[in-house]
Amino acid sequence: MTTKRREAKADAQTQQVKNELREFIYLDEVSVTSLLSSRDGAIPHEFTDNNGSAYKGEVNGQAEAGFAPFKARLGSRFESSRSSNAQVVSKATVQALVKRLWDLEKNDMSLRANLPITSRPSRNDALRILAHERDPAEKYWIVPATDLDRGQLAEIEVELDTDAIFQLSNILATLKELADENAELRAQFGSAEVLDGLISINNLIEKMMVNLIPLKCRVVDYVAVQTEHGLKIIHRSVHDDLEAGSGYPAQPIYLVGDTQRDLYWKDIRRILFTQSRYRVLCRLNGRGISATWNPLKLGDSLNRIDPSLSQKIAEFGSVAVGAFSGTSSTGSKTDELRTAALTTYGELIAEELALAFSSDDTIALSVLAVENQHAFRSAGSASSAFKPIREHVEKLADRFLSSEVHAQLRQTACHRNGLEIDGTAVNPVSNILSAPQERVAENLIDAEIIAIYW
Numbered sequence: 001m002t003t004k005r006r007e008a009k010a011d012a013q014t015q016q017v018k019n020e021l022r023e024f025i026y027l028d029e030v031s032v033t034s035l036l037s038s039r040d041g042a043i044p045h046e047f048t049d050n051n052g053s054a055y056k057g058e059v060n061g062q063a064e065a066g067f068a069p070f071k072a073r074l075g076s077r078f079e080s081s082r083s084s085n086a087q088v089v090s091k092a093t094v095q096a097l098v099k100r101l102w103d104l105e106k107n108d109m110s111l112r113a114n115l116p117i118t119s120r121p122s123r124n125d126a127l128r129i130l131a132h133e134r135d136p137a138e139k140y141w142i143v144p145a146t147d148l149d150r151g152q153l154a155e156i157e158v159e160l161d162t163d164a165i166f167q168l169s170n171i172l173a174t175l176k177e178l179a180d181e182n183a184e185l186r187a188q189f190g191s192a193e194v195l196d197g198l199i200s201i202n203n204l205i206e207k208m209m210v211n212l213i214p215l216k217c218r219v220v221d222y223v224a225v226q227t228e229h230g231l232k233i234i235h236r237s238v239h240d241d242l243e244a245g246s247g248y249p250a251q252p253i254y255l256v257g258d259t260q261r262d263l264y265w266k267d268i269r270r271i272l273f274t275q276s277r278y279r280v281l282c283r284l285n286g287r288g289i290s291a292t293w294n295p296l297k298l299g300d301s302l303n304r305i306d307p308s309l310s311q312k313i314a315e316f317g318s319v320a321v322g323a324f325s326g327t328s329s330t331g332s333k334t335d336e337l338r339t340a341a342l343t344t345y346g347e348l349i350a351e352e353l354a355l356a357f358s359s360d361d362t363i364a365l366s367v368l369a370v371e372n373q374h375a376f377r378s379a380g381s382a383s384s385a386f387k388p389i390r391e392h393v394e395k396l397a398d399r400f401l402s403s404e405v406h407a408q409l410r411q412t413a414c415h416r417n418g419l420e421i422d423g424t425a426v427n428p429v430s431n432i433l434s435a436p437q438e439r440v441a442e443n444l445i446d447a448e449i450i451a452i453y454w
Helices: 003-018 029-040 094-105 123-131 164-181 183-188 192-209 236-241 299-303 309-325 327-352 359-375 379-397 403-416 428-434
Strands: 024-027 046-067 070-091 142-144 153-159 212-219 222-227 230-235 253-260 277-284 443-453
Touching: 024 094, 029 094, 029 443, 123 142, 123 222, 123 230, 123 236, 153 443, 164 192, 164 212, 192 212, 222 236, 222 253, 230 236, 253 277, 327 359, 327 379, 327 403, 359 379, 379 403
Parallel strands: 253 443
Antiparallel strands: 024 443, 046 070, 142 230, 153 212, 153 277, 212 253, 222 230, 277 443
16 A cells, blocks of 8 residues: 555544544533633634525627618627525534544644554564654554653543542442431441441541542553553553563553532433443643542641541542441441450459359350340440349359449450440441551553543
8 A cells, every 4th residue: 555545544534533423421611611722712602604606697689780881780788696695603512612622632642542543553663662762653552651741631541430439438428318218228237336437437538529529440542561661651452462472561551530520411320330431531630650649639638637647548448348348247246346345244243253154154144145235336225235244143143243343344344345335346447447558559640631522
């Protein structure tokens, strides 16, 4: 194929991409207008198309009169014209402005979706560029991570998804609504204090997200590879052409950024939790690839109190989702602690009264503790849970202790088993937040989301 024909085919494919249909699910009109104004100056509000036509007609007539040798020629001429003009005025919508912005910036973007396959480098060219050279002719196909710079536009195809902290927040908000409507359903979630603790944390998370929805989307078209010359972003189709043993294993890339809840054009529950593929037009927030990202925009304020607090809450999403998915087992564990505390309480009374338990007495105490642990769920009901234990042991010893001693023994039994005096676990949510997490290095493209479409 000649160079001329190849360029003509590429132009035809480019024209096809430029005119393709787009359905928007998210659009930031302020960003589009600002970017287009900086590039193009005046923003068109209307487009005018003129359609005119004209008609012109002419009739001539001639005759001769006189006698020889004198003659005269007589003539007449009639001319008419008619013209019409139609003017069509079209309003410039924000979608039209996005297309205008895309057309202006398509050749200057840092990354592009739906590239024409005719310009894809061969396997040998790709290996050469990855190993040694930096070839500007392979723009968009192999991009050094350092070439990504703040302010550049990019069009990236992704699997649309949200950050784990938003997923958790959405789940907890939904469960809270259901639990408030149905007390029996609330009991099915397990330990009430764990649910209440998570909801309290969720209230803080919602305030820190300031009505933003943080996205964390896996990039579809590009992967990252580590080379001797640093990290490079390579188109997936080019990487697929490389052999498995080429020494360039693919690393996933994620696009992260915040979106405003009220700028979505469709119900977020229909689009944000299906991991469907969409294209994202975005503006890069930093240089190169990032390893970390904080989805909580007010995290800097918390960092003044505790430098690690905002990061802990950001990591809380993935941790708490796993913990909350096993809420029933968490509730069972707390019930076991309550049973153990009641048993310990009986044993402490026996020690104070110098009473030696037989094997039958030990079994009876354990059964009694299991039967009464369900009442040990609040400070008000705790006394009714401890009372049968006290009466059972004192009856066996035929002696009694003062109320002050019993109060001290109850507190000791609770603390030995990791419970507060009201039967709740000691800082259950704080324990989750404090759990050490093994951080996995990720390749993140931090960007400002302008539009999402397909």
